Amino acid sequence: MQIIRSIAPFIVSAFMLASCNPDNPGDSDESGFQHGAFITNEGAFGNSNGSVSYLRQDSSESVNHLFEMVNGRPLGDVVQSFSIAGTKGFIVVNNSQKVEVVDLKSFESIGIIDGLEYPRYILAVNEEKAYLSVGNFTGQILVIDVATHRITDTIPCGMGPEHMILYNDQVIVANSGGWGNDSTLTVIDTHSDKVIATWNTGKNPTDMVIDRNDNLWVLCKGKVVWEGWNIAFESGSSLWVGNPDNGEVIREISIGSIGDFYWPQSIGIDPKGKNIYFLEAGGLYVINYQEQTQNPEALVAKTFYGFGVDPETGRIYGLSAPSFTAAGWLMRYEPTGGLIDSIEVGIGPNHIVFN
């Protein structure tokens, strides 16, 4: 182990050199980790074995344990998400109640925002400011100064805020209900950092995309009633489609079924804004932005823990977590669902970000 740790910087350097693309000056070793896909592997809850994997889209080999390799210490427990703001990366480590800030070029740690309560996702509002969703019950959006990593303001929102999306001068927050229930979106003005509206959606909205017609697609995981650690009741999930200017509902599409014990968490869209992908019981599904009902047949009939869509190629990056006691897999698919390759990543891969 000591040997591996001592030669880790050389491994990283060698990888970066080997990945150098002469046709694209931006992909040189000097760019470090600024371009590529970042996969957060949340690890097994309570086992503190979360990690970040890095992959260049033109490569079929990933760098796993990137943070520990560079910084010489483990990342923490339940690595929830990764976001980029300017030249910095923000790694949200949920059960370690912190955000690790890294320099995107070297991936060296340059700061920690700690003492957070149930941090989930970060959205870069602009180069100076980012929003962080926190809270498993009554939630908040924390305003973070990208330069100093300090929390400068707090914005109240609904229960269990998760993903956020930037639309013109407003940020829309999905209030997923956390460990309770909610059915709203909170809309924040990015200049004043004030809540300007609250819109009703389907039950427990969790993730969002905007299609080519500027319609807002909200993935609603359904209502879940908990008794202690256990589920007393659940309702079906849905896709809520609305107007991102005023929150008016356009249509709501039922997906999944009651009793499948599946609460979808991830939605994505292709580069053209035409095909919306989402996870449900049975696999990865796709729906055209003009369709009114869900295609009952999965595009990829495989259970994924998360996924992403390459904004340049439209390829689908499925994240598979067959067990939380061993490494997971990143499986790349053509937009039509054909498998391209599989790449080993860390334990419990849940989120992917392209840069």
Added chain:
Amino acid sequence: MGKNRKPAFIVFLLTTFFFRWAVDLYAQDIIIPIEQITISGYAKSSQSGSFQSIRIDSLQKGRYAISDLATLLKSETNINVTQYGGEGSLSSIRLRGSGPSHTQVNWNGIPINSPTTGSIDLSLVSSLMADEVELIYGASGSLFGSGTFGGSLNLINKPDWNNRLSFMIFGEAGSWNHYKTGVGVRTGNDSWQYHAGGYLQSSRNNYTYRNTFMPGSPVERRTNDTLKTSGFQQHLFLRLPRSWSVQAGMWLQDRDKDLPAAMSSGYGNPANQQDQSFRLFTRISKIWKKSVLEIVGSRFADSLLYTEYARTTNQAFRQSGLYSGSSSAGLSGRWYPSNTLTFEAGSEVESQKARGSSFTGIMTEYRGAAFGSARYKTEHLTFMTGLRQVLLSGSQTRTLYSLSARYEVPGINLLIRGQASNKFRLPTLNERFWQPGGNPSLLPETGTGVESGLEWGQKSESGSEIQLSTTFFFQDIHNWVQWVPSGTYWSPENIRFVRCQGFEASGNYSGKIGAVRATINSTYSFTESLDMNILSDNTRLAGQIPYVPRHQVQSRFSLAFRGFEGFLSYRFTGSRYTTDDHDPWLMLKPIHIADFSMSHKLFLKENEVLISFRVNNLLNHSYQLIRAYPAPGRSFLLSMNYMFNQKSKIYADN
């Protein structure tokens, strides 16, 4: 019943019913009381086969007069015990490369493993509850029943019919506000003996550790790790007319434990767990000239209340309770047709029940078994075979067998032993009925194991003694249950095929140099526990399963002189994987632990006082038994054990 036995019997009954009522009162908000019964036969002891075994004697127990089994086993044996941090934290035994639910823990022959998890938290079992602790490696399924891939850990209470009155007071203080006190009394005569004892313990466990998850690995102090525990046990032994005898025991324990976060989660919500246990058993025996009849019944009940508090408001916002119980009854008979032959046959029935927020109602399972065994024993040769037929809810059946033999080679003090047996473990109530994810169609884990060993010993006229032993073992475990993700919840599946193999070697020397007695003991174990599942490319993984070290060493050295004793021990535990894919980045480093103690025993007429000073983790080694849960560093303990009537056996007597 003779007139002189009545007071002891009445005291036993009154205290038993009082504590039973207290447990029900505590649990009534979250649970429904459940009946439970259990039965066992004489076969559950190291004498019943040719197994490798360890017996922790009174001298060893004396160093840990009132201690939990996790501490006792970690310090006095070379077995693999994992623990989530400091004293009172969840502890599991992983014997011979098996899992936590693969070692059966028996209290006077009756399994006390949890019906919901199949394992037992060793930190919940106090050494006060037993007079002897015996560990049998690889105990066979035909003799012991379900869940013995690793072995069997036996807690045994026994009377000393020569005792008239004994009394013990124990006190201990140590680092991190550790306080412990206990009392014990034993009284009786040739026809009855009554034992009772209780203890109180508290510790803040606020030790310091290196947080390797933070930049620079700063030294931090553990928080929210306070432990408060108390326990009471009593036993009644009766010799009745016409060769009838009765043994009855009761065990009550309460623990209030704060649950600290992993070192990577220092800002997490504080949590607390309260555990209560009530255990009661009765064994009635009738002895004839060449036979014995035994009837055993038991009733166990355990409750657990988990509470999580909001960090900012300290208000409880998440709570779950679990109540489990079991009842068992059994009947067995032994027949000795000659001096060399013994036959035993019997049957047992058991009901296991659980209720809690994770179950939809009261989950119940009934089990039954019929068993038989035969033993042939001469001066040098012992041969034994056993057979057990198990009946489960749903009409499933299992047949278990065992063969064992031992031969003492005349004239050279050499013992050769070997055994072969098949084993199984029934799915637990959690595995079958947990909501969501429980899998009612799980199959039992099954496997077959063999072992062989050599033991050699020599005693000299000068009083020195040397013993050497080695054991080789091999075992396959099929259908090993593993919880795996299934959509957005987890579900148990019969996934693993694990091969456990290795050997254990030990050497002991004890001798006198003038008035000084020196004792040296060393053990080494090599354990391979290989995941043999077939991969997608048709090859086998064959990698070591998590939290099983390949190498373990323990050496102990003591010097005793006129009531003084100095003791030094060293333990080495090799590196351990923490994941199934053997990720080197997630390995735990090797552990080197040294302990030191000094004690002095004063004799005051018929009484004696034992004063001990102990340093645990002398070298202040920083280590983890479970990833991200720091173990304590160096600690100091001062204890005093005051015993009256030294001629009688009493707790921690040495």
